[in-house]
Amino acid sequence: MRHRLMLTVALACAGLALWTFAAQAQQGEQQHRPAAPPAGDAATRGQALFAESCASCHGTDARGVASRGPSLRGVGAASIDFYLRTGRMPLSRPGIEPQRAKPVYSRAQIDDLIAYLTGLDGRGPAIPRVNPAAGDIELGRQLFTDSCSGCHQIVAQGGIAPGLVAPPLDNSTPTEIGEAIRVGPYLMPRFGERQLDAHDVDSIARYVNEVGQHPPNAGGWGIGNVGPIPEGMVAWLLAGTALLLVARVIGERAS
Amino acid sequence: MSRLLRMLTDLALARGVLRARHPPPEPEDHADPTRYDAGAPAWAELALVVLLLLCGACFAAFAVLLALAGDTQLLGATAGGGLALLAAALVLAGLRVAPRETAVEPREDAPEPEETAEDERLLGAVADGVSRRRLILGAAGIAGTGAILAAAAPVTALGPSARVLDESPWRRGVVLVDEEDAPVLADDLEVGAFITAFPRGADKRELGSPVVVVRVRPDELELPAARRTWAPEGLLAYSKICTHAGCAVSLFRYPTYEPGSSPPALACPCHYSTFDVRRAAAVVVGPAGRPLPQLPLAIDAQRQLVAGGPLSGSVGPAWWGTRRS
Numbered sequence: 001m002r003h004r005l006m007l008t009v010a011l012a013c014a015g016l017a018l019w020t021f022a023a024q025a026q027q028g029e030q031q032h033r034p035a036a037p038p039a040g041d042a043a044t045r046g047q048a049l050f051a052e053s054c055a056s057c058h059g060t061d062a063r064g065v066a067s068r069g070p071s072l073r074g075v076g077a078a079s080i081d082f083y084l085r086t087g088r089m090p091l092s093r094p095g096i097e098p099q100r101a102k103p104v105y106s107r108a109q110i111d112d113l114i115a116y117l118t119g120l121d122g123r124g125p126a127i128p129r130v131n132p133a134a135g136d137i138e139l140g141r142q143l144f145t146d147s148c149s150g151c152h153q154i155v156a157q158g159g160i161a162p163g164l165v166a167p168p169l170d171n172s173t174p175t176e177i178g179e180a181i182r183v184g185p186y187l188m189p190r191f192g193e194r195q196l197d198a199h200d201v202d203s204i205a206r207y208v209n210e211v212g213q214h215p216p217n218a219g220g221w222g223i224g225n226v227g228p229i230p231e232g233m234v235a236w237l238l239a240g241t242a243l244l245l246v247a248r249v250i251g252e253r254a255s
Numbered sequence: 256m257s258r259l260l261r262m263l264t265d266l267a268l269a270r271g272v273l274r275a276r277h278p279p280p281e282p283e284d285h286a287d288p289t290r291y292d293a294g295a296p297a298w299a300e301l302a303l304v305v306l307l308l309l310c311g312a313c314f315a316a317f318a319v320l321l322a323l324a325g326d327t328q329l330l331g332a333t334a335g336g337g338l339a340l341l342a343a344a345l346v347l348a349g350l351r352v353a354p355r356e357t358a359v360e361p362r363e364d365a366p367e368p369e370e371t372a373e374d375e376r377l378l379g380a381v382a383d384g385v386s387r388r389r390l391i392l393g394a395a396g397i398a399g400t401g402a403i404l405a406a407a408a409p410v411t412a413l414g415p416s417a418r419v420l421d422e423s424p425w426r427r428g429v430v431l432v433d434e435e436d437a438p439v440l441a442d443d444l445e446v447g448a449f450i451t452a453f454p455r456g457a458d459k460r461e462l463g464s465p466v467v468v469v470r471v472r473p474d475e476l477e478l479p480a481a482r483r484t485w486a487p488e489g490l491l492a493y494s495k496i497c498t499h500a501g502c503a504v505s506l507f508r509y510p511t512y513e514p515g516s517s518p519p520a521l522a523c524p525c526h527y528s529t530f531d532v533r534r535a536a537a538v539v540v541g542p543a544g545r546p547l548p549q550l551p552l553a554i555d556a557q558r559q560l561v562a563g564g565p566l567s568g569s570v571g572p573a574w575w576g577t578r579r580s
Contacts, residue, residue: 070512095515146434146451150505150524161506162529162540163517184447187508187516189469192445218327250346 046116068094076124077114082179084110128178132206140207156212174205299351306344313337423463430455431560438559444470447509463570465495477534485551492550493536496571497523499543
């Protein structure tokens with residue numbers, strides 16, 4: 001009798017656990033897999049997507065919700081595109097720092113959302129056309145040193161500052177770099193056309209691409225690209241040990 | 256232990272191939288017992304020639320690559336390979352090819368007794384008149400003078416305070432320029448932007464020169480009443496030199512959406528002193544003891560940024576006697 005009671009309780013517990021797990025999984029699915037695009041023009045499809053995943057924090061009319069999310073009126077296509085294509089939005093809950101992640105929306109869905117939101121208010125920076133090949137790498141180095149390296153470090157590997165984490169730019173595409181400069185996402189300052197023009201942005205993107213993402217390893221072994229200290233360590237520890245061993249092997253005591 | 260180690264290294268490095276059997280068989284009929292020349296084995300001489308040829312080929316390839324400005328890694332491999340082959344050739348020549356000779360260098364003959372006596376006489380003449388007491392007293396005197404001088408040196412720092420920290424090129428009407436001496440226009444900066452500016456015509460490397468200009472929304476300013484007019488259109492300028500250790504304050508954060516993220520601030524990368532730009536650079540966190548000096552700004556008829564007066568305080572780290580905000 002007692003055994004049967006215990007079995008029932010155990011089964012009930014297992015059932016409850018499974019149900020909560022399934023419910024959570026379903027919730028996760030809902031958040032990460034938006035429904036199939038409804039019919040209609042881009043703005044209508046965008047509105048449907050917005051109502052589904054963005055409106056809880058940014059408001060049904062995209063004017064923001066107090067202390068949950070900012071208004072998206074007039075933020076510009078560059079801002080919307082940057083946050084969505086780098087997976088920083090949607091956030092799993094309001095108030096956390098947006099971080100780079102796998103994008104939730106497809107390119108077409110992002111375009112729909114941009115069409116909807118820029119239709120509400122067309123102000124704000126458009127998606128910049130960035131062409132690193134047209135940039136000047138020396139100018140890029142200088143501008144990156146002046147305006148970016150304080151937080152992102154001179155080799156674009158990111159860093160920390162009080163109250164924020166500056167991300168590494170390893171995976172940033174030229175367009176994303178241009179958008180971040182114009183938009184100033186999260187805690188980053190923003191730089192307008194008058195402060196950094198299109199050529200400046202091209203140059204910065206080229207610098208990030210050639211120095212930060214593909215550092216020139218003339219020797220074939222960058223050893224982390226952190227400068228002369230690991231090189232000295234390798235020379236002293238590896239080469240020095242090898243030299244000692246060779247001396248030991250070929251040397252001979254005088255008799 | 257050491258014998259075990261030696262056996263292991265011998266085994267691992269096949270030392271027996273390189274080295275002649277130890278001890279070398281002494282040729283009994285040799286005229287000179289210090290010299291041993293068993294004659295190099297033919298394979299060793301051949302190997303030596305091959306190694307030297309390969310070494311020459313490596314250096315020739317290096318020269319060709321260098322002339323062609325070729326691949327850096329190939330350059331390194333040919334130069335390093337040439338040197339390694341040369342070393343291998345030298346090792347082989349030393350161990351198996353060159354004849355061995357045991358040389359003894361005798362000491363010089365001991366000096367004659369009368370010369371020693373002469374040296375002793377000279378030494379005695381030098382030491383004459385220096386007693387142990389005088390030597391100790393003299394040494395103590397020199398040491399004491401040094402100690403007194405060392406103790407007195409800091410006193411020279413107690414003079415008038417270093418006024419250089421209060422000097423700055425900023426005066427009313429001085430135009431703000433960027434690094435290329437172009438005037439900074441008010442419209443260059445959007446809300447949330449920052450730029451480093453200098454006084455026109457002054458030395459940019461001077462401690463009092465660099466300021467960081469930021470723009471915030473005018474309605475979010477919380478400046479003290481006396482500084483209300485110092486930030487036209489939300490443009491603020493502060494000295495770029497941290498008041499803690501004198502580093503360049505090069506970090507600026509400006510939130511897109513303030514609830515849930517940090518408020519706007521300037522921060523120093525050295526020790527993370529953080530200054531609230533909206534409240535006259537008050538220290539939010541970090542080791543800095545006082546706010547960054549503020550530069551009153553004005554906008555002239557050409558929309559250029561100009562200084563509305565001197566900096567509000569002394570620039571740079573807090574020194575004795577110059578610690579005022």
